[in-house]
Amino acid sequence: MESYQLFKYDSCPFCHRVLRFLESSQIDVETRDTLKDPTAYQELVQGGGRPTVPCLRIDRENEVFWLYESSDIVKYLEKTYKVSQQ
Numbered sequence: 001m002e003s004y005q006l007f008k009y010d011s012c013p014f015c016h017r018v019l020r021f022l023e024s025s026q027i028d029v030e031t032r033d034t035l036k037d038p039t040a041y042q043e044l045v046q047g048g049g050r051p052t053v054p055c056l057r058i059d060r061e062n063e064v065f066w067l068y069e070s071s072d073i074v075k076y077l078e079k080t081y082k083v084s085q086q
Contacts (some may be wrong), residue, residue: 002080005057006073007044009035014070015054021074025083029056 006022006029008015022029032040034053045051048066056073058065067073077083 001060003059004029005059006031007034007040007048007055007057008053009033012053017070018054018056018073021077025077025081027077027081027083 006015006018008019008031010033019031021027032043034041034044034051041051043057044053044055044066047057047064048055048068050068052068054068054070054073056067056076058067058076067076
């Protein structure tokens with residue numbers, strides 16, 4: 001089983017692309033705002049290696065993966081949740 005956190009901030013258009021996909025697909029993912037939450041920012045930089053958003057943190061079987069780029073995040077979640085975009 002995997003769990004997810006989406007690191008984002010409100011004025012990021014690429015973050016909104018991922019958020020729209022999540023909403024339309026009815027996928028619930030915890031979000032962390034890196035501009036409003038300094039702890040989230042630090043976690044993103046330390047874990048993912050860079051402060052770029054959007055970034056999806058994937059926790060899978062005692063391993064953590066960091067996935068950047070809105071299109072890659074959407075493709076990954078489409079495949080994982082077997083969602084077809086129209």
